[in-house]
Amino acid sequence: MISIGIEGTAHTIGVGIVKKKGQKCKVLSNLIKIYRPEKGGIHPREAANHHANHVADLIKESAEEAGVSFDELDIVSFSQGPGLGPCLRTAATAARALSLSTKKPLMGVNHCVAHIEIGRGTIDNCKDPVLLYTSGANTQVIGFAEGKYRVFGETLDIGIGNCLDKFGREVGLEFPCGPKIEKLALDGKKYLDLPYTIKGMDIAFSGLLTAAIQYFKSGESLEDICYSIQETTFAALTEVTERAMAHIEKKEVLLGGGVASNMRLRDMVKTMAEERGASFFVPNRSVCIDNGAMIAWLGALMYESGVRMKVENSIIDQRFRTDMVDVTWRE
Numbered sequence: 001m002i003s004i005g006i007e008g009t010a011h012t013i014g015v016g017i018v019k020k021k022g023q024k025c026k027v028l029s030n031l032i033k034i035y036r037p038e039k040g041g042i043h044p045r046e047a048a049n050h051h052a053n054h055v056a057d058l059i060k061e062s063a064e065e066a067g068v069s070f071d072e073l074d075i076v077s078f079s080q081g082p083g084l085g086p087c088l089r090t091a092a093t094a095a096r097a098l099s100l101s102t103k104k105p106l107m108g109v110n111h112c113v114a115h116i117e118i119g120r121g122t123i124d125n126c127k128d129p130v131l132l133y134t135s136g137a138n139t140q141v142i143g144f145a146e147g148k149y150r151v152f153g154e155t156l157d158i159g160i161g162n163c164l165d166k167f168g169r170e171v172g173l174e175f176p177c178g179p180k181i182e183k184l185a186l187d188g189k190k191y192l193d194l195p196y197t198i199k200g201m202d203i204a205f206s207g208l209l210t211a212a213i214q215y216f217k218s219g220e221s222l223e224d225i226c227y228s229i230q231e232t233t234f235a236a237l238t239e240v241t242e243r244a245m246a247h248i249e250k251k252e253v254l255l256g257g258g259v260a261s262n263m264r265l266r267d268m269v270k271t272m273a274e275e276r277g278a279s280f281f282v283p284n285r286s287v288c289i290d291n292g293a294m295i296a297w298l299g300a301l302m303y304e305s306g307v308r309m310k311v312e313n314s315i316i317d318q319r320f321r322t323d324m325v326d327v328t329w330r331e
């Protein structure tokens, strides 16, 4: 079965084509274009305009690269939510148009669930992980329990990526700031005390963000602050992930989202996994960041398990929760 997927929840418009062979996912093509605001944060309308300008070309190029004609597609999948309304609508509109013009079935999918399924589909031995999903807007710890992907812990305010980007913007780093903070942190020597906020299984970052900006204003070294931000936020993420693994008795942990590129975060989660005798997985970068292949893959899983979607029921959902998805494709 061959599926094309269109991703458009936030700053990335992506189109990917995958082939489903049993439970394994073969990525045939996976192209993305990222909207980068000239200054400040992401403007939803401008991001959507960016996506609208690129999506048709990406669809064409993605099919060419995959060596697949539109005729050979079995379904057209798209990111139905959660995300920014204008961006979601742009991707959904492109998917509906492609579905109607090619007469291939349409499938809207949950973006967060796609991050976990692409790990299971592309990594050998990754079968039933807890996902630590760390992106710009989202921060969630997700695991499969009693028929659903459930959120065991999440941010109470901003996503971890957003926290890094906001701090970076305040101190004059260029977007995306996560990679720059990672580099600066390597030269950090002194740990500066920062709020470590875990409430139950949930995390909050805004107090830490304010305190970090205060340190910068009071003249502390940027390297030390970056180091301290990473140590504190990543420790909190690792702690919640470990508690979820213990609670639902999982022996695997999977990273997903843009912040999963960070080597210090990987190190901490890997160490935690090793100490528990669990396996640690990170998908290839191209399927770990926001991308169309993961959307295509989840669409294929859903379609094969019998899910159908009519165009008139394909409305986007900005607040599409992970645990609203009926997981029909696994036990």
Ligand code: AMP
Pocket: 012, 134, 135, 136, 137, 160, 161, 162, 164, 165, 176, 177, 178, 179, 182, 257, 258, 259, 260, 261, 262, 263, 289, 290
């Ligand atoms: P996503 O929303 O999943 O596309 O991820 C984008 C976010 O990942 C942005 O907030 C980036 O700052 C962040 N990011 C990317 N690379 C790194 C890195 N190496 N370390 C920390 N954050 C990163």
Ligand code: MG
Pocket: 111, 115, 135, 257, 258, 289, 290
């Ligand atoms: Mg994402």
